[in-house]
Amino acid sequence: MSTTSRLRGIDTAVFWPALTITAAFILWGATAPDSLASVTNATLAAIINGFGWGFVVSTAMFLVFAGFLAISRFGKIRLGADDELPEFTTVSWVCMMxxxxxxxxxMFWGVAEPVFHFGAPPHGLAAPQSKEAALIAMEYAYFH
Structure with missing residues (x-):
């Protein structure tokens, strides 16, 4: 890549198109949120209906591939110098994962679960989005 297409470590061939697309989506969402919502919902539905099976198949293939790598000779490849010992033990890695x-x-469910239960309290214990629903939502979140 030529030095003229780089600006202080930024790849301008990637940066400007990405910035333009991002700005266009932000502007679209700010000026016509209903239009953006209908287009993105229709796109998501088309992807899920047309390719939902692909997500399941690709996940299964990845798991099979990872299993193959683990039991094949490729599972013995050292990621570092030949004389280097691992920084962490296997038990440490499992704990970290x-x-x-x-x-x-x-991080996700700490916010999502109470919000979900606030909007739809379990077992109809309270009216949605009420003070009682908020209390029940937090009770269930703490319980879980």
């Missing part, structure tokens, strides 16, 4: 899974779950 578990922590990441728990962390992202808490």
């Amino acid at each position: 578990f922590s990441v899974g728990m962390g992202i779950g808490l």
